[in-house]
Amino acid sequence: MRFRICFTFLFLLASHYLLAQKINDSYRLNIKRASSEIIIDGVLDEKAWMEADVATDFFMITPMDTSFSQVKTEVRMAYDEENLYVLAVNHHAVEGDYIVQSLRRDFSFGQNDNFIFFMDPFDDQTNGFSFGANAAGAQWDGIMSNGNQMDLSWDNKWTSKVTNYEDKWIFEASIPFKSIRYKKGIDEWGINFSRLDLKTTEKSGWAPVPRQFPSSTLAYTGILAWDNPPPNAGTNVSIIPYVLGGATTDFESETGTQYKREIGLDAKIGLTSSLNLDLTVNPDFSQVEVDRQVTNLDRFELFFPERRQFFLENGDLFANFGYETIRPFFSRRIGLNVPIQFGARVSGKINKDWRIGAMTMQTADVEEDALPSQNFTVMSLQRQVGARSNIGAIFVNKQSLRYNPDAVDEGMPVYSEFNRNAGLEYNLASSNNLWTGKAMVLQSFAPDNTGNGFVHAANLKYASGNLTWEWRHEYVSESYTAEVGFVPRRGYYKINPSGSYLFFPKSEKILSHGPTVSSTFFWNTEGVKTDNATILAYNIRWRSQSRFMLWTAYDFVKLQRPFDPTNLGGETLPIGSEHEWFAWGTEYTSKPQSVFTYAFSTRMGGYFAGGKRYNVTADLGYRFQPYVAIAMAANYNQIELPEPWNTTSFWLVGPRIDVTMTNTLFLTTFIQYNEQIDNINLNARFQWRFKPASDLFLVYTDNYLPEPFGVKNRSLVLKFTYWWNV
The missing domain is CATH 2.60.40.1190 (Immunoglobulin-like)
Incomplete structure (x- = not known):
């Protein structure tokens, strides 16, 4: 302390x-x-x-x-x-x-x-x-x-x-x-x-x-x-209604085709020139671009960013509190497999020093999942101090309405009555941006104190033209819970020092080069070391903007829970087993000036259980500028382990075609074949921006079984939105 x-x-x-x-x-x-x-x-x-x-x-x-x-x-x-x-x-x-x-x-x-x-x-x-x-x-x-x-x-x-x-x-x-x-x-x-x-x-x-x-x-x-202060925006009210029609067929459950006909709207009301009220009723986000899939060989949940418009303006007041793996609020938890009924948000500047954010969202009952209607409320307050630093506070509350304590599945509650988080943080940013950092504390609250827990974390970073170094440490208690947040790991202490140095030679071809070193250590709350990842890399950047990196790494893991090293749902390694290995790899990105661009990375070396892992990724792109861009992303993994896993290999392949007929008419087709989860996904999205911020969308989505090839589910949605300034 x-x-x-x-x-x-x-x-x-x-x-x-x-x-x-x-x-x-x-x-x-x-x-x-x-x-x-x-x-x-x-x-x-x-x-x-x-x-x-x-x-x-x-x-x-x-x-x-x-x-x-x-x-x-x-x-x-x-x-x-x-x-x-x-x-x-x-x-x-x-x-x-x-x-x-x-x-x-x-x-x-x-x-x-x-x-x-x-x-x-x-x-x-x-x-x-x-x-x-x-x-x-x-x-x-x-x-x-x-x-x-x-x-x-x-x-x-x-x-x-x-x-x-x-x-x-x-x-x-x-x-x-x-x-x-x-x-x-x-x-x-x-x-x-x-x-x-x-x-x-x-x-x-x-x-x-x-x-x-x-x-x-x-x-x-x-x-x-x-020459004079900017004019007052005057009455600043925007109404953004939408009309949607669609159909979804689930071939696996054989439930037939479900038709969808919906209307809803968003509204933006300028309370002042710097403070805004956002309202939404029956929102639909079917037109939002699909996430790019990734191969998951991690022991913890992966993060995907928020893309829905309602949550974005002044979203840093809510979503930036904490660190990338310690977020008390993560808006993608709202409306996860349940419809949002309505929401309201006030956010922006009160005056030069103070910013506020307050949001409430209401979801509907989902009978088949035995989930009641839930309310999500988050409040944030931020005060600027010094040149560019600030102090912030946040409160997050998830409340189940009409709570039923007898709703259980396999002896465990299906949902909690409530989960709350409160926190403070100090964000440092010097006037010249050479020094940045953060110090934060969080406390969670849950029924019967079962989810009451504490978090502390801090970092300090210095970045000059040549030298960059950073210190970071974290503590997350075992009982800390953030049901509306993103905290994939609990019950640990962590320290992470890192540094890099760049040389700028007098060369006609090489712009900069230099080493980077980073070491991350984890201990459980009993003081036992559970993880160490140490990476040494050397980076080269050419004046053409192409880049190359060579790296080597040492990893140590003492498992705190069972883990399948292939992440395919098979046999698991036991709790307490220790694993360490060395690996090395490369990364290269070509110069962006060519109509044909490419990037690749390689990884080879040790893995869990004394095994080996080989990985190759490639990104290829070709453009017929400015109308067509073709891209292909591929990721191949081969994992060699002792019995019962033996040798496992799988591909993730994602071709993409962007056709931009004008800067208001777009067609994007995205195919993703993920062998790890045994799925082929096809997503095609047509967008016509017929007026500024007003769109017509046609979105087609298919999911297939690779073998035997067959359709899992299919959907087609037509959506019309119009931005109307009152």
């Missing part, structure tokens, strides 16, 4: 001494009210643009961060009573066609010529919005949290146009003030503009950003200076 208190004190002390004036406050772009109407056509011909101030003379971020960019970019901004306007002229530095994957929305940043800008409308260097496009006109939008984290699943109403010329391409956009949140009366926003030009492999920014950080890092934004 003394160690924990000292570590937390060091966090607070570090925050006190790491305060500083905003780094790039000398980079200022004045924004004026538009003196003429602006038509979004990707043409620089309006009077308002001729009179607007210009942001130019971008700084190179990569491959080096010590000079001006060789690729010229010019940016102008303006506004009127309803919209914020942006125009970027992206000049070519090298002759040749632009490089893009497709017209697919929210493209991969590193594989497209693009222009993206990052806004901090609260001027807190922590939260913001991002908009942009690639050189073919595919849109990008995301919501930002924790200084540079980007959630591209967020989607909102705005328009843009890209026009290509022989020597440049122009991006022009109109963003309604109703589509973003900002502090009322503020006349200075944080702003930065990012340009990636793959022909020169150069990434640049208007306000300089050190190369060890993403160009989106809000600690390094310049200032957008308004």
